[in-house]
Amino acid sequence: MKKRWLGAALAGVMVLSLAACGGGKDETKAPDTEAAETKAAEDTVADEGTEAAGGAETAGEDKAAGGEVKKYKIAYAFANMDENNMRTLEGLQAAIEAKNATGEYEIELIYTDSQSQVDKQISDVESLIQQEPDLILMSAVDTVGSIPCLEAIQAAGIIAVDDRGCDTESKDLKWTGFDENVIGGLKAQAMKDYLEANPDVHLNVGGIYGLASQSEQLKRVQCILDLAEEMPDRITIVETQYCDWSTDRATATVEDWLQRYPEMNCIVTASDDMGLGACNALGAAGKKGWYVDAVDGTQIGMQLAEAGEQHYVTIAANQEKITQTMVDLFIDVIDGTYTEPTFSCPAECFAIVTPDTVDTVDLGRF
Secondary structure: OOOOOOOOOOOOOEEEOOOOOOOOOOOOOOOOOHHHHHHHHHHHHHOHHHHHHHHHHHHHHHHHHHOOOEEEEEEEEEOOOOHHHHHHHHHHHHHHHHHHHOOOEEEEEEEEEOOOOHHHHHHHHHHHHHOOOOEEEEOOOOOOOOHHHHHHHHHOOOEEEEOOOOOOOOOOEEEEOOOHHHHHHHHHHHHHHHHHHOOOOOEEEEEEEOOOOOHHHHHHHHHHHHHHHHOOOOEEEEEEEEOOOOHHHHHHHHHHHHHHOOOOOEEEEOOHHHHHHHHHHHHHOOOOOOEEEEEEOOHHHHHHHHHOOOEEEEEEEOHHHHHHHHHHHHHHHHHOOOOOOEEEOOHHHEEEEOOOOOOOOOOOOO
């Protein structure tokens, strides 16, 4: 039995059961005439050896086809439920449904939405622990403040998986779906390509971060700051600001920058939600043709790239590949066949989307 940690209430926890169902076979009735019964008995005696062998073979086939089902319960404590995390959830649902449809697995997914509140995430994790899953993946609201969640998960004898880079040994696996080093490299490459295609352009950049406490995601803007140091004749960093993943805050920030920095012509952001905020402010001010970049490849991000009012670039994730990889990995972790402390999705799970490529990028979307 797993140890329980705190007696937290279960209210507010969203449960999604994706267990596969099976059905039984109809029985056939024996003939009700005496002649037919006699003939059936004679055939049984005559073919006893053949039927015994055939029966054993059929039983073996049935066991192989519908033998012991592998049961798993996986929990996900989301930091929030923005559009990108909804895509992740939908991808997990599809990947789990595909596994369960084979008849070999019965996987249940439970999840919570912490609404970007540390206290709520702690309470959410307590509730998940009470349901005794095999594994809990936590997307930390705060990479320091959420550490007690990972400690509690391990103390309960449940596999603890972190996807935000919490600085603690109280985790069994660091899962990296969005490899920030890969994403940063792709963002930098996209800007280099743009500058090469536009040799007369000098980019004066405003950088918009997500949450300051989520240190790994800071690389989504830091990559452009690093590029500016490599290319000072082509890129100047004017100012940076934290907008906490909020579209409205990003809008207000860019509105302010437009008043204070008339030379600014580029906004780099850490998410499509904040990229939308930047484009809203630019559109309201009648600005067009700015270089704006983001991460996630959400529906909004793809629409902004397709619209072409700004030169909108987003680093898009193939959620189908990522979530299939996630489910396969977590099964291996629970079974004990994957024991490494880290795992990162490969670069082929991502693509640079620009106004020129938006119609050609296949993201395996949900």
